[in-house]
């Protein structure tokens with residue numbers, strides 16, 4: 001049981017160790033292709049000691065007191081450091097130095113892993129305008145793995161460096177403040193800066209087609225609304241006028257009705273008196289009874305209807321005075 005627990009613990013421990021190893025920087029030293037590099041090993045008083053350099057366990061230098069069996073003496077400094085010339089990708093790996101005492105005991109050891117990297121290419125800074133709200137800048141490089149990005153934003157005079165992602169998203173409002181951009185891409189041994197880019201997203205709106213469409217849609221909507229409003233106003237005005245006319249007509253009708261009830265003969269006469277000024281013939285034809293009576297009146301003036309005649313005569317005389325109602329009770333004899 002204890003054995004199982006110990007095994008389990010060991011497994012877990014080794015797992016943790018693996019994790020920490022994965023997080024650890026894989027290289028102690030970084031160098032650019034074609035570069036000359038001196039490995040940082042120092043042993044004072046080399047003298048009679050043996051010096052051995054290995055690259056990935058292969059001996060590349062072995063010497064003692066000027067006797068060199070492997071490699072070149074000029075590659076080794078007085079303190080035992082190794083000079084590497086014109087580095088290639090094949091030069092990468094683990095280098096180890098061992099200094100051995102004359103009594104065959106180890107005096108000093110050193111090791112270090114070297115990574116050889118290519119120079120980063122100059123990035124191409126591009127941008128896209130996203131629906132009038134954002135500008136997305138992209139720092140384009142061929143192989144972005146393991147590279148670090150940085151941005152320089154030129155705001156009037158100031159320079160601001162904050163972002164470290166490959167893409168940078170800024171709002172149009174920010175874009176008005178920030179004049180121009182450069183992005184830089186770097187690996188452990190080199191850094192390159194893009195050309196300065198000044199995005200122009202607002203002057204020609206990002207998607208001009210969409211904007212045009214929305215504008216036309218807006219215009220059409222506004223026009224339609226205006227038309228509907230105009231129609232409504234017209235309809236309301238017409239309704240009000242019609243209503244006023246109707247109420248006026250109704251009132252007149254009611255007045256006429258009441259007059260007719262009171263004096264069915266006189267009121268038409270009164271109306272004809274008003275209308276005779278404009279169209280006397282129509283008024284006469286429209287009221288044939290009155291006409292007939294008027295016509296017959298001179299003939300039957302003598303004895304047939306003296307009361308009626310007097311009433312008519314009386315009705316005709318005050319007709320310019322627009323008060324037919326007051327006249328009403330005066331003629332109850334019909």
Ligand SMILES: *[C@@H]1O[C@H](CO)[C@@H](O)[C@H](O)[C@H]1NC(C)=O
Nearest residue numbers: 034035036037084085086087
């Ligand atoms: C590397 O060293 C060699 C010889 O010492 C020299 O010719 C060359 O210019 C050096 N290269 C660099 C990049 O310094």
Ligand SMILES: *[C@@H]1O[C@H](CO)[C@@H](O)[C@H](O)[C@H]1NC(C)=O
Nearest residue numbers: 100101102103104105106107
């Ligand atoms: C070997 O030599 C070194 C110095 O030269 C000394 O410090 C060390 O004690 C010696 N070891 C043995 C086992 O003799």
Ligand SMILES: *[C@@H]1O[C@H](CO)[C@@H](O)[C@H](O)[C@H]1NC(C)=O
Nearest residue numbers: 094095096109110111112113
């Ligand atoms: C490098 O040296 C360290 C101690 O400094 C040692 O733990 C490690 O195993 C060595 N690596 C190699 C590959 O020899």
